[in-house]
Amino acid sequence: MSVFQNFSGTESKSTNTDYTLFLRDVSNGVVSSATIDRNTGQINGVKRNGESFTTIIPYTDLALMDELIENNVAVFGKEPEESSLLTSIFISWFPMLLLIGVWIFFMRQMQGGGGGKGAMSFGKSKARLLGEDQIKTTFADVAGCDEAKEDVSELVDFLSDPTKFQKLGGRIPTGILMVGPPGTGKTLLAKAIAGEAKVPFFTISGSDFVEMFVGVGASRVRDMFEQAKKSAPCIIFIDEIDAVGRKRGAGVGGGHDEREQTLNQMLVEMDGFEGNEGIIVIAATNRPDVLDPALLRPGRFDRQVTVGLPDIRGREQILKVHMRKVPLGDNVEASLIARGTPGFSGADLANLVNEAALFAARTGKKVVAMDEFDKAKDKIMMGSERKGMVMSEAEKTNTAYHEAGHAIVGRMVPEHDPVYKVSIIPRGRALGVTMYLPEQDRYSHSKQHLESMISSLFGGRIAETITLGEDGVTTGASNDIERATDIARKMVTQWGLSSKMGPMLYAEEEGEVFLGNTMSKSKNMSDDTARAIDAEIKSIIDRNYERAEKILNENRDVLETMKDCLMKYETIDAKQIDDLMARIEPRPPADWVRDNKDDNDKPSGGAPVADADKKDNKPVQPNIGNPGDATN
Numbered sequence: 001m002s003v004f005q006n007f008s009g010t011e012s013k014s015t016n017t018d019y020t021l022f023l024r025d026v027s028n029g030v031v032s033s034a035t036i037d038r039n040t041g042q043i044n045g046v047k048r049n050g051e052s053f054t055t056i057i058p059y060t061d062l063a064l065m066d067e068l069i070e071n072n073v074a075v076f077g078k079e080p081e082e083s084s085l086l087t088s089i090f091i092s093w094f095p096m097l098l099l100i101g102v103w104i105f106f107m108r109q110m111q112g113g114g115g116g117k118g119a120m121s122f123g124k125s126k127a128r129l130l131g132e133d134q135i136k137t138t139f140a141d142v143a144g145c146d147e148a149k150e151d152v153s154e155l156v157d158f159l160s161d162p163t164k165f166q167k168l169g170g171r172i173p174t175g176i177l178m179v180g181p182p183g184t185g186k187t188l189l190a191k192a193i194a195g196e197a198k199v200p201f202f203t204i205s206g207s208d209f210v211e212m213f214v215g216v217g218a219s220r221v222r223d224m225f226e227q228a229k230k231s232a233p234c235i236i237f238i239d240e241i242d243a244v245g246r247k248r249g250a251g252v253g254g255g256h257d258e259r260e261q262t263l264n265q266m267l268v269e270m271d272g273f274e275g276n277e278g279i280i281v282i283a284a285t286n287r288p289d290v291l292d293p294a295l296l297r298p299g300r301f302d303r304q305v306t307v308g309l310p311d312i313r314g315r316e317q318i319l320k321v322h323m324r325k326v327p328l329g330d331n332v333e334a335s336l337i338a339r340g341t342p343g344f345s346g347a348d349l350a351n352l353v354n355e356a357a358l359f360a361a362r363t364g365k366k367v368v369a370m371d372e373f374d375k376a377k378d379k380i381m382m383g384s385e386r387k388g389m390v391m392s393e394a395e396k397t398n399t400a401y402h403e404a405g406h407a408i409v410g411r412m413v414p415e416h417d418p419v420y421k422v423s424i425i426p427r428g429r430a431l432g433v434t435m436y437l438p439e440q441d442r443y444s445h446s447k448q449h450l451e452s453m454i455s456s457l458f459g460g461r462i463a464e465t466i467t468l469g470e471d472g473v474t475t476g477a478s479n480d481i482e483r484a485t486d487i488a489r490k491m492v493t494q495w496g497l498s499s500k501m502g503p504m505l506y507a508e509e510e511g512e513v514f515l516g517n518t519m520s521k522s523k524n525m526s527d528d529t530a531r532a533i534d535a536e537i538k539s540i541i542d543r544n545y546e547r548a549e550k551i552l553n554e555n556r557d558v559l560e561t562m563k564d565c566l567m568k569y570e571t572i573d574a575k576q577i578d579d580l581m582a583r584i585e586p587r588p589p590a591d592w593v594r595d596n597k598d599d600n601d602k603p604s605g606g607a608p609v610a611d612a613d614k615k616d617n618k619p620v621q622p623n624i625g626n627p628g629d630a631t632n
């Protein structure tokens, strides 16, 4: 504050003078002192009467100095002001610095300068190294996959003492392929091996190898193995190996050369193992089917460890692992939560515990109770509720009919996943949700099951048409239609489930062309074939639409009562749907009383899934594959 005042104080007093007047004042002996800034040519002077002034030297005035001294003016030089000096240097050098910066950036990109928090990064390979003392993960942190743990326990012995292991005649594995859906703990397990054996852990993702500069990936692989050899015994963990390890020669377009080079380099490195390096390469993927067979040959990733979705006991154990970190209410029972979360992966369960803790924190509670776990589960399975969103009565009615349509058809068609919950509380982008417990393995659906899914997907739109007439139909079904079409198309072109088209793949590259539902005619497909495919898709869709229509017409009364029930409770569960289908007065939902009393401390009555035991082997894929989410 005072500095500022000083500054502005002197500044306001001094007047600007022209240089001629200044020279005249000097020769008249009026000026007592002058401070000269050589950089700017500015002179701050003080007159004998105390008045201060400033002027600028218009050109290099060599005679000025003599003049000043002659007239007894005290002359001061000015210290160059640091900031202005730096600024001017910076400005004049800026373009050059920019160029250098860009150059450095690209060099780093090419060589990989990565390295994350708390991890050491070394020059080139972009792999992150965790030293043996940095890894706190042990087998105790990995729950619910005892078989996988058993499969890899031998590796711990080997890494702890490679030579001893060899003497005992053990065959030394070099490459392990961990196969399993996302979030099942593959990374965790690999890290735990390193933690148990107390060896360093290198991690890198397959996608890190795939860069825009050709040859970079291959050199990264080389560097990584070089570094690893220096730290042996150790583990190299390659996540998403499918990013580099896809079948060679598959597909078109740039980047494949690069990928192949990288892959080749990896094969060369792995072949180069003498077997006594003490390096174990663990790769993880959820698409073992797309991997290049060369990767799976003896001496490479010749051992597979499957890390599957946890079963009910596994889920309970995983929950317990993560619950250690939060203060729990007395009523929390991990086994009940495990029962209500079929299909959850380890990562989902970790997330569940975390969300529950957040719910508790938000409401200022000291412990995380069952109620919070229930809410967290619903949020993860169906997206978060948008309580603030105001739906008009008409919109609500419409949504209720729509969801009831999904649910009723889902109940009536054969081999359909059980309907688990129906809700007209808006969540995420959907106005309503119908939830099923889909099959665990999405690649092994029966034809009947798939057709039933198509029927139930159309149930929503048909219910709207029946009750509100053609004109009352909303856009709410667009996602349903998209998904139904997608299933029908895959049945014909990918899964060989159409007798007319035969068991043949009508796609360029499995998995990729279809992902966005954007399949257009493949390159070497004739127009006739394309037309035949379309006709076959249409016929699948038509017969399932008609089936759903018939079911809903026959159950028109249930459609009405279910709509009423949804309007009243907003969310209904399997038990209520049972009642409605049996045409008896539905009991109120398990948590109805609790929610209306708003009594947060009361136990919620456990898992809201009906018959969860029976359905446990048909887990849900959270937010995927529940054909019911209606509208956006």
Ligand SMILES: Nc1ncnc2c1ncn2[C@@H]1O[C@H](COP(=O)(O)OP(=O)(O)OP(=O)(O)O)[C@@H](O)[C@H]1O
Binding pocket: 141, 142, 143, 144, 145, 181, 182, 183, 184, 185, 186, 187, 188, 189, 239, 284, 286, 318, 321, 345, 346, 347, 348, 350
């Ligand atoms: N079996 C498990 N036991 C305990 N926690 C688990 C388990 N599986 C997953 N988790 C939790 O989920 C997190 C993510 O798991 P992780 O990254 O190991 O899965 P991943 O199989 O490697 O997944 P991705 O295939 O997506 O890389 C872990 O850090 C851990 O908190």
Ligand SMILES: [Zn+2]
Binding pocket: 402, 406, 460, 461, 476, 477, 480, 627, 628, 629, 630, 631
């Ligand atoms: Zn719908």
